[in-house]
Amino acid sequence: MTTLSPDILSTLEGQGIELPSWAFGNSGTRFRVFTTPGTPRDPYEKIADAAQVNAYTKLAPSVALHIPWDKVDDYADLRRHAEDLGVSLGTINSNTFQDEDYKFGALTHHDDRIRNKAIDHHLECIDIMDATGSRDLKIWLAEGSNYPGQADIRARQDRLQDSLQKIYDRLSDEQRLVLEYKFFEPAFYHTDVPDWGTSYAQVASLGDKAMVCLDTGHHAPGTNIEFIVMQLLRLGKLGSFDFNSRFYADDDLIVGAADPFQLFRIIFEVVRGGGLNNPDVAFMLDQCHNVEDKIPGQIRSVLNVQEMTARALLVDRDALAAAQQANDVLGANAVFMDAFYTDVRPALAEWRESRGLAADPMAAYAASGYQQQIAADRVGGTQAGWGA
Numbered sequence: 001m002t003t004l005s006p007d008i009l010s011t012l013e014g015q016g017i018e019l020p021s022w023a024f025g026n027s028g029t030r031f032r033v034f035t036t037p038g039t040p041r042d043p044y045e046k047i048a049d050a051a052q053v054n055a056y057t058k059l060a061p062s063v064a065l066h067i068p069w070d071k072v073d074d075y076a077d078l079r080r081h082a083e084d085l086g087v088s089l090g091t092i093n094s095n096t097f098q099d100e101d102y103k104f105g106a107l108t109h110h111d112d113r114i115r116n117k118a119i120d121h122h123l124e125c126i127d128i129m130d131a132t133g134s135r136d137l138k139i140w141l142a143e144g145s146n147y148p149g150q151a152d153i154r155a156r157q158d159r160l161q162d163s164l165q166k167i168y169d170r171l172s173d174e175q176r177l178v179l180e181y182k183f184f185e186p187a188f189y190h191t192d193v194p195d196w197g198t199s200y201a202q203v204a205s206l207g208d209k210a211m212v213c214l215d216t217g218h219h220a221p222g223t224n225i226e227f228i229v230m231q232l233l234r235l236g237k238l239g240s241f242d243f244n245s246r247f248y249a250d251d252d253l254i255v256g257a258a259d260p261f262q263l264f265r266i267i268f269e270v271v272r273g274g275g276l277n278n279p280d281v282a283f284m285l286d287q288c289h290n291v292e293d294k295i296p297g298q299i300r301s302v303l304n305v306q307e308m309t310a311r312a313l314l315v316d317r318d319a320l321a322a323a324q325q326a327n328d329v330l331g332a333n334a335v336f337m338d339a340f341y342t343d344v345r346p347a348l349a350e351w352r353e354s355r356g357l358a359a360d361p362m363a364a365y366a367a368s369g370y371q372q373q374i375a376a377d378r379v380g381g382t383q384a385g386w387g388a
Helices: 006-013 043-057 075-084 112-132 153-168 196-204 225-235 260-272 294-313 317-325 329-340 345-354 361-368 370-377
Strands: 062-066 088-093 136-139 176-180 210-215 238-243 282-285
Touching: 006 294, 006 345, 043 062, 043 075, 043 294, 043 361, 043 370, 075 088, 075 112, 088 112, 088 282, 112 136, 112 153, 136 153, 136 238, 153 176, 153 196, 176 196, 176 238, 196 210, 196 225, 210 225, 225 238, 225 260, 260 294, 260 329, 282 294, 294 329, 294 345, 294 361, 294 370, 317 329, 361 370
Parallel strands: 062 088, 088 136, 136 176, 176 210, 210 238, 238 282
Antiparallel strands: none
């Protein structure tokens, strides 16, 4: 069995992966939102489910909220609820894609009334951050156009910059703005923040508290995502990850499901660039569980990230550097592939047991009876998000 060194185990012990509240609610395709027994009925139950993931893995210490999906009357009370369950409230995600006013744009809209409404929504999100103790405001914009000539694409960039500046100026010294990009959907001709370069250009002009969020599913087929990871780390602007997996488009599947080797390559560049267990680079999942149970899906996801992190830490960096300097193409690749093909699962299971955790968190959760209990107790739950 592969042995993981004390240094690797110590690094893994410091790993934390934020869970999205919306992963625990009903979701589906563009055509249908599917129901699941035990779906949370309110944000409190979402957090309770997220706490189960952390209880079995010790990998998920915080939960991201989505506004207005997770609106409550008392955010300080929601914060106490989370802390009582052993987790904290993390990133606050804004939503300007489910309001009729935002049909033709929100932060980029040419109508000042609509644009100011979108800005005010983000200022409300920052007020919520003040109450929850959250550091990051994450912004994803479903804005763009479907047809050439439909919109003034340059003017929209100018308006976006002005809007983001107004939001940025409201942040406290401890808070950050994180701008996510997506190369298409729901706008198909042009998207206002379609790539890492546009996101970088926008946040770089705002200031040091503005960063880029990289969603692993938000890229065209064949994109070298680890190169983008490297570049953003090199520039000091990689603020967070949204981990998920894609086969065709923005599929939001379990991270590592489509291409485990890609996840390995990404994590290697995170390690290489000093981003692992770096408080300035947040790890988060952004997934929807349409056909599988939500809590096991999240457990599987954080374990996938942990496993590929362990493999990335096994790369013999000295041997790799020597092969690279010698232009030993196959030798360098072999160092890389040896680490990727190493089965670290038995060593991780043994390590979990040494920390008082179940060797197999998936099996332990299945045997706990929690899934059956919430299915019996929660009748009519629809909470979460997409389509809610």
